[in-house]
Amino acid sequence: MIRFEGVHKWFGALHVLNDINLHVKPGEVVVVCGPSGSGKSTLIRTINRLEPIQEGKLVVDGMDLLDKRTDINKLRAEIGFVFQQFNLYPHLTVLKNITLAPIKIRKVPPKEAEAQAMALLERVGLPEKRDAHPAQLSGGQQQRVAIARGLAMKPKIMLFDEPTSALDPEMIGEVLQVMKDLAESGMTMMVVTHEMGFAREVSDRIVFMDHGVILETAEPEEFFKNPKHDRAKQFLKQILSPMH
Amino acid sequence: MNYQFDWAVVTSGKYFEWLVSGVVVTVKISVVSIALSFLLGLVIAVMRMSRFRPVYWFAHGYLEFFRNTPLLVQIFFWYFGSYKVLPDAVNQWLNAQGFEFAAAVIALTIYTSAFIAEDIRSGVRSIPKEQMEAARSAGFSYVRSMFYIILPQAVRLTIPPLINQFLNLTKNSSLAMTIGVAELMYQARQVESYTFKGFEAFSAATVVYVGLSFAITGLMTLYDRKVLQPIKVR
Numbered sequence A: 001m002i003r004f005e006g007v008h009k010w011f012g013a014l015h016v017l018n019d020i021n022l023h024v025k026p027g028e029v030v031v032v033c034g035p036s037g038s039g040k041s042t043l044i045r046t047i048n049r050l051e052p053i054q055e056g057k058l059v060v061d062g063m064d065l066l067d068k069r070t071d072i073n074k075l076r077a078e079i080g081f082v083f084q085q086f087n088l089y090p091h092l093t094v095l096k097n098i099t100l101a102p103i104k105i106r107k108v109p110p111k112e113a114e115a116q117a118m119a120l121l122e123r124v125g126l127p128e129k130r131d132a133h134p135a136q137l138s139g140g141q142q143q144r145v146a147i148a149r150g151l152a153m154k155p156k157i158m159l160f161d162e163p164t165s166a167l168d169p170e171m172i173g174e175v176l177q178v179m180k181d182l183a184e185s186g187m188t189m190m191v192v193t194h195e196m197g198f199a200r201e202v203s204d205r206i207v208f209m210d211h212g213v214i215l216e217t218a219e220p221e222e223f224f225k226n227p228k229h230d231r232a233k234q235f236l237k238q239i240l241s242p243m244h
Numbered sequence B: 001m002n003y004q005f006d007w008a009v010v011t012s013g014k015y016f017e018w019l020v021s022g023v024v025v026t027v028k029i030s031v032v033s034i035a036l037s038f039l040l041g042l043v044i045a046v047m048r049m050s051r052f053r054p055v056y057w058f059a060h061g062y063l064e065f066f067r068n069t070p071l072l073v074q075i076f077f078w079y080f081g082s083y084k085v086l087p088d089a090v091n092q093w094l095n096a097q098g099f100e101f102a103a104a105v106i107a108l109t110i111y112t113s114a115f116i117a118e119d120i121r122s123g124v125r126s127i128p129k130e131q132m133e134a135a136r137s138a139g140f141s142y143v144r145s146m147f148y149i150i151l152p153q154a155v156r157l158t159i160p161p162l163i164n165q166f167l168n169l170t171k172n173s174s175l176a177m178t179i180g181v182a183e184l185m186y187q188a189r190q191v192e193s194y195t196f197k198g199f200e201a202f203s204a205a206t207v208v209y210v211g212l213s214f215a216i217t218g219l220m221t222l223y224d225r226k227v228l229q230p231i232k233v234r
């Protein structure tokens, strides 16, 4: 579904992605973790070309991202992206946030799009907020709407960049629950997160990055019990008991 | 001073009707030009922000050119200049439609759109870049992202400068009298030359312009308060 082969990216002189090789299969849930500045966001943003790559090969849903003939808007419509800061459209109601892309891009008739949006709002537990504006919602509610907005396009892949990092602790659970349900429904997901509980329980594989390099790829049990790389050990120690 | 005031001249009878017909024309020119200059301003603003160089340079040239030439020159250009290079058939058709009116609308629209485009562009700059990222991620092209997501937010932030541009446009429409459009100033001038009651005629015109300006400001402010601002953009 997503295949990185020897991918490199630079920001000026900074080598942010260094020889990335990774294959995400359909239905797989991959968690990306690593210290701040290690290139996790950049990695996940290359998948829908929010960040272009300079070298290597990146194929997503059969489309080559470096191929000039690839219709990037078509590819992006197949990929849901959930941001740390939600980035809902503040001038539109919750319902319109969800229906805008299906109506304008997929040409779904408005009535049908609304019905689908309501079904999604039920799924994320917010049907009563259909006519609210984003500013009237809590962070956790906004993020759940953002997930519904992504799902409205019936994407083949969902990408999450630290979806709970901007939330108050008591709201993290509700968002993770929605993501867990989504993972169980068979969605292909790539998730940048520091929520190690989620990683352990929900993911199929964990990718650990540092300084633009993938240092370790392992199944969650293996990664938590027996991390191979020193940097991974250190990272886990810090994140699991931050006081030490 | 032995000037005899005669306010009846402008409050009733034939001359009053002249003034009223002038007001109607002024309102028509203003409303049409406001709508068109706003739309054109949006388009030029988007072109000005394009990363495609030819489009960018066209918009850049457009802005510099029309902001830096006097409106009167532009009105004269469209009225006296443009028909020399147009085919006869087009000219005949334009004359039948009242070419003075069209020339005035074209000049006011283009002139004002240049200022509006700059205001909208600065509104767009204050929308966080993540909004564009969210729109592009959903699969919207750059231009569609602009029109569905960025501009609706930017315009909300641009209401005060837009009010200014619309007021300027309405007042500037008085220049249309120079090419014979029978708008308010033209009619006030007519009344003055028939009655020699210049004070009354131009006082009446002044009052109407002030009234129109208040109406525009009031309507836009109301729209802003009741429709736009309850929706927090940021």
Ligand SMILES: Nc1ncnc2c1ncn2[C@@H]1O[C@H](COP(=O)(O)OP(=O)(O)OP(=O)(O)O)[C@@H](O)[C@H]1O
Binding pocket: A011, A014, A016, A034, A035, A036, A037, A038, A039, A040, A041, A042, A043
């Ligand atoms: N647009 C940019 N221009 C230049 N440098 C950038 C840009 N975006 C990110 N960087 C740099 O690239 C490196 C990787 O950034 P990235 O955001 O991918 O890290 P991250 O792993 O997501 O970090 P965090 O956990 O803090 O979100 C960092 O050093 C960052 O400063």
Ligand SMILES: [Mg+2]
Binding pocket: A040, A041, A042, A161, A162
């Ligand atoms: Mg990041």
